[in-house]
Amino acid sequence: MFAASDPNLTVAKLAIGGLVLAALWRLVVWVREAPLRPDPWDADFDQKLLDSETPEACPHCSVPQTPGAWFCPHCGRAVGPYNNLMPYVQVFSEGEVFRNGASGMFRNRPLMTIGLLLIVLVVNPFFAPIYAVVMVARLAPSLGRRKTTEPPPVL
Numbered sequence: 001m002f003a004a005s006d007p008n009l010t011v012a013k014l015a016i017g018g019l020v021l022a023a024l025w026r027l028v029v030w031v032r033e034a035p036l037r038p039d040p041w042d043a044d045f046d047q048k049l050l051d052s053e054t055p056e057a058c059p060h061c062s063v064p065q066t067p068g069a070w071f072c073p074h075c076g077r078a079v080g081p082y083n084n085l086m087p088y089v090q091v092f093s094e095g096e097v098f099r100n101g102a103s104g105m106f107r108n109r110p111l112m113t114i115g116l117l118l119i120v121l122v123v124n125p126f127f128a129p130i131y132a133v134v135m136v137a138r139l140a141p142s143l144g145r146r147k148t149t150e151p152p153p154v155l
Contacts, residue, residue, distance in 0.1 A: 059079070061074050061075040117135070
């Protein structure tokens with residue numbers, strides 16, 4: 001059925017397999033014996049961090065927030081540690097994502113565009129075609145631009 005293999009090839013395969021196993025074992029031993037790095041944050045630093053009176057800041061505009069605030073007074077974005085866990089405030093966070101997509105205020109990358117369209121299909125399939133048309137219309141001018149290597153004009 002099968003042709004007899006060369007005994008030299010069999011020995012070579014066994015030798016290579018043994019070397020690979022020895023290398024893997026040496027890697028495991030090397031990782032196990034690696035020295036532990038010291039923790040850069042000691043207990044004193046943790047206590048200072050907990051005791052500090054540093055106010056939270058808006059992740060969008062970096063304006064300091066009052067404790068318990070739900071929206072930034074400067075830019076109006078939803079803030080707070082649990083804003084996406086509260087159903088009422090989550091609606092505002094999702095609306096912010098959709099407004100940024102429709103206005104073109106996001107990084108124009110294919111994965112971001114596809115992700116925004118898929119999110120809208122899942123959340124509200126009724127308005128998804130309208131949203132897609134608006135988003136593509138906003139992104140159309142930037143899609144036609146080509147990157148050039150010409151230096152900018154000097155004024």
